[in-house]
Structure formats: structure tokens, C-alpha cells
Amino acid sequence: MSKAGYADVLSFFKGEAGDVIPILQKVQSEYGYISPESIRQISRFLKISENELYGIASFYAQFRFTKPGKHSIKVCLGTACHVQGGQVICESLERDLGILAGQTTPDGQFDIQRVACLGCCSLAPVIQIDKDIHSKVASIELEETLKKYE
């Protein structure tokens, strides 16, 4: 994560005010999260204060400030998933992995995030691991599913 890396990422942008969110998104997709170093670099590039930038970034649920696991698990807790027992799925995952939503396992394999809606409501409850969406999940199948990613 050298300085040159940031220069590459930032070279896509002109540095206009409207670029703040696209830049944060790009940095997060490159590095996995927004580190204090990212905030420093972007703040210099856009010529806005680190505080202001962090204020914008922390407003949006998409941005994370801790290092993600190798595989990211998103548990959908939209209405349809809630009605179909999404909360149970989330808690089962938390217990299986021994972490809470928003945390990463000590071995860095998995992290769990709660999301509002993945838009696959008719197949509820759903979870997303990396880019794969798993539909109609049951808590008894979770262990099996996770094994595929280890």
C-alpha cells in the first residue's frame, strides 16, 4: 500500500467536489477498506480537511474502516428476510464464527456485515459471500456453505 498506489487510484479523478464518494468507493474496492492513510491521501488530493472527509465517509453505510476478512459475508436483514428468519441466520453465523456482525475472525478468513436489502426478496432469507448470493438459506446448512470458502 505504497504512496504510488494511491496516485494510480486517484489518477482517474479530476478532484472535483462530486468526486468524493466515487474516490472513496474506488479506494475501498482497491484496498478493501478506508484506512487512516487513505483518508490522509484523499484529503490532500481533494484539498478538504481529514475531518470533513471522514465525516462524509462515515455517513454512508458502504464504507468500512476496519480490515475485512478474506471472505466477506453479507447477511441480508431486509424486511422479507426478517420475516423469513434472517435474524436467526445472522445470529447463527455470529455464533459459528465466534464474532459479531461488523467484525472479522481472528484468522482473517471471514467478516460479517449486516445489510439492509440485497434485492432478492423473493428468495429470502439470503446471504452473500463475496460475490455469490445464497438464497433460501437455513441455519443448518451454514457450516457446509462456509466450508466451501475455507
Next chain:
Amino acid sequence: MSKYLQLRERAQAKWNGLKSSSVPVIYLGTASCGRAAGALDVMEAIKQTLEKHHLEARIITVGCIGPCHLEPIMDIALPGRARVSYGNVTPQKVRTILESYLIKGDPVRKLVLGQLKNGRGEPVEDIPDFFSYPMLQSQIRVVLRNCGVIDPEDIDHYLANDGYLGLMTAFENGPEWVLGEIREAGIRGRGGAGFPTAKKWEICRNQPGKDKYIICNADEGDPGAFMNRSLIEGDPHAVLEGLTIAGFTLGANHGYIYIRAEYPLAVECLRNAIDQMHRYGFLGRNIMGSDFNFEIKIKEGAGAFVCGEETALIASIEGRRGMPRARPPYPATHGLFGKPTVINNTETLGTLPNIVCNGGEWYRQFGTSGNPGTKTFSLVGKVKRTGLIEVPLGMTLRQIIFDVGGGTTKPFKAVQTGGPSGGCLSSEFLDSSVDYESLRSIGSIMGSGGLIVMDEDACVVDVARYFLKFTQKESCGKCVPCRVGTSHLTTMLDRISSGNATLEDLNDLEELSQTVIKGSLCGLGQTAPNPVLTTIRYFRNEYLEHIEQKYCRAGICRGMYEYHIDEKLCTGCMICLKACSSDAISGSRRQPHTIDLAKCIQCRACYLACKFDAIKVTPLHYLGEASLDGNGRGSQVLGEEVPA
């Protein structure tokens, strides 16, 4: 115009070529919902089967046709024949179907859903029309007409089906004429508030100055709704054409699409479609030889529900925290970068090409006089046939839930319209008509079109608490009634659902709700208490049960129950044992299991996993007084009163 006709002719030749193809054509639904159901594995299986038998076929990927519970859906058209659809396709079924239909010519009728007769191919005998499937029968597909039928990644497919004809008609007749047709059509904003689209446009159009903006709002943050995602993934060009028509009518040269980053596939679809528009000359300078210039930019949202609100959305595009501001001035006069801006919902824009092509009067034939047209809904929850539907406004909730959706397996309890801003309606409202005014009069709203159906397994207090937790988390924090009010409402609901509330809490809940509604700055706060107020109004008994009896009839609220296993019903299958992640269940195969109450955290995982109704949920505190609903509910063990 001549350039357009040329493009269209070429596109039609390509489209018709598909129908007169000398090899079979296989269509596979690969929108997000199809993929979630395993469409990509199916695709792999198709390719392998074709290779194994040295068969030739073309594979076309399409969007979602609507009945998501049947995904993945695969259609096969033999040369010169109609498209035959198969649902819930698995790799195993693919092999059976392909080997039988492509080699022996037998379409495996027991696996067939129906055939699409609207094509040119000759119908296959003894197979019903897919559109006579109960879920599709009473639908009218205006905005969804191409979804699941054409390849969304191919602009030629769209062009061949009257694509961009609306834009050309608009160019020919001028902006005034377009505005007139939209006014005549009477279409109202499909984002939920129902403001007449023509009126919004007039205000912006009459503003002086050259720089104007048009924004497509695809920030579908409402949990439980996916209409915009499905439309964009199934027919992105319809939305983009609508946006361009809007730009032309308003005199705006810059268009934005503000879309949720949680929809990566939809974003990809839009990027690809915009590239194609550039290549064909539907974007850029002097579009199709007219003097109209237009560019479209995609802005990805970053996960904030409040950004569905116009002024917050604008703040977010400008690179600030997505916080709303007081209106007026409205965005139509002071919007993006301080310029006149119109923000329309994705569905509104997707409908425009149709209205412009066929005229406002044509559109009025659907729906009712004050609520013309059709509306898409995502029908989800405990309904049998889930998916995306499009019906004329003015249909009743009963028709939508029971005729289109097939009803519920366990007895129907409630339906939530309008997402977190809407209301929870009980069965007495099943016959009310679905239009902006009727829904508002019973304390709910139309919203963007999420319909979440709940059966007896849902607890209304829990549902209200869920929505309030959501709005509380999504409140931007700018105004006090919303920031602090939703937080207090949540605390009160927490008390009720944990059995620690008094009747005073119930009164406070209603009073504070009114304060939040009246005092909040934007729509998020003004509508946040709707789920609370409607559940109290229509399900007061259940609130009283929670408070006075410490009893939750659905068995959802924790701390009011004990879980144990009925030895007579338990088959010793060990499923609950595997489901339990707190090691509270013990037992060996074929022997009845037991739950260790000290370890049980009442997560319901075993209750949901058990296939024999052997997990019983017994109320701890319920005193057995039959005063509430007269039938002595609750003195029984919960699991027994649930009909199969």
C-alpha cells in the same frame, strides 16, 4: 430519422433471425434473482450438455420475467417454434430437458411451465400459454413488457421491439407536445409520493437559464423492494430512453442515474447500455441528427436510505453527507449545483417511452381516473408466488395477494405496503383499492411498491420494532424529532416486546409518533411512525397481550417463552441438533432429543428447522385469561394451534 430507420431495420433483421434460427435458441434468466437461485450453475450445465452431445444451440441471457419463485427460468425455442418455459431449473433438470427436447423433440411436458405465444414461432401442441399462469394472468405489462423477453445487454433487441421510437416521436413533435401527452396520461411519480410528473416538469421547464439537470432515482433503499433493480437488469434501455426523453422535454443536457452500489449487476447493465447508446448515436451531440445534446452519468450511492429523498440525493451527488434540507426552494427551481433539477423514479422514466409512442390517452385506459396507469410491485414475504408484478392501479389488495400471489400457506395476518414508511394493514383492508389516496386514508402509503405479506408466524410488535430500528439507524441526524424521536420509539417498542412495558408506554408511543410526524424535516421522519401507528390501530389486542399478559402469540418476542421438544412427535432426525449453535439440544439418532433450557437462547433456529412440528413453544407468563380474543389462545401450546 433515416439513420434511426436504418438502425432499426438492421436490429429487426437480427431479432427475426433469432426466430428463424436454424439452431435451437435457449433463453436463460440471469438477473440477480436468477443468479441467486443458481442460474450460473444452470448455464454451465447447459454448455456441458450441449458439448457432450455435440448439439448446436444459441444461448441468450435475459432479465427476470417476474415469477421469481420459479427461478431459474429457462426457455427453449426449437427452430420455427414458440419459446417453451421451464421453471426451478437445476443442472440435473437441464440434462433431462435438453436430451429429451433437443434430441428427441419431446419437450418433457411435466416440467413445462408454458409457452410464450407472442413470438412468431409456431405454438407447440398441448402446452398452455405461459401468460395464463395465475400469477401472470391478471397482469398488464407496460413498463415490464421487455423484461425476460429480450437480451438486456443487446441494444438491437430493444430497437427491434420499438426501442427508441418514443425518443424519435418526441424529436418529431417537440417538447410541448411531449409534455401535453404526459399531462394527458396523468402519470404520477412512481417513487411513492404520487406527485403528477407533468406538473413537476412544467415548473422546471419554465425556469430560465440553460443549465438544467434530470436525475433518475434508482436508490431503491426500501428493504423488501426490488422493482427498480429488476427493471434495470431486464430492460435498461427503457429507463435510459425515458431519461433522454425527459432531458429533451425539460431542456436539460445532463442526466444522472443515482443507483445503489448494492446492485452491482444493475450498474454493470447500465454502463454497458450507455456505451451502446453512444455507439449508436442516441447519446452525445446532435442525437440522431436533431439539435439535442445529452449525456448520462452514473452515480453510485453508498448505502444511505435517506438519499432517496430528493434534496439528500442531490447533496450526495455533490459529494456531501446525504442530509436533506428544508424545502422550498424545491429542486425544480434550485436543485443540483443550484440549477433547476427534476428527479424522477426509475419506473416513471421506464414508462415514458411507452406513453410517448402510444399517447397519453392509451395509457389512461389502465387504472382509475385519479390514478391512471400500471404500477409494479415486489410481492414478497409469506405469499406462495413471490416475485415482481405489474398491475393496473385500483386493483384490490385481495386480488394482488390471493389471485396474483396465490395467498399464504398459514392464515393471512397482515400486509405491509410502502416499506418502512408505510403501514401494516390487517385483513379487514384486503378489499381496499391500491391507489395513492385509498392507501393514505388508511394510514399507509403506496411507496415505491414493496408488498410484504405476513402470516400468523409474524408478530406485529416485532414488525413495527424492525421498521423503527431501520429508520432510526437510517435517520441522518439533522433534525431532533426524527433523530431522538425514533430512538425513543424504538426503546418503547423494545420494552413492549421484552414484556417490560406498561400501558402508559402504549399511550406515549402514540403521542410521540404524532410529534415525530409533525416535527420532522423530511419524508423519512414524517412517515417513520406509520408502522407503529397502523399496528397499534389495527392490532391493538396484540400490543395489550404483550404488555398485560407478557404473551406474544406468534412466539417471536424473546424472553416470554420456553422451548421444548415433544417426545411423541420427535423422530430423532438430529436436524434441530445441527441447527442449534449454542449446543442446547442433545440426543442420539432415532431417540427423542431434549433441550437444555439453561443453554437455550431462544433463537428459534430449531423451531424453523424441525419438519415434524416437534419443537413446542410454551409461554412462560401467560395466565390463561381468555379475555383478549375470547378463544383461550395461549393456554394451549403454540405449536399445536398452527394449522398445517
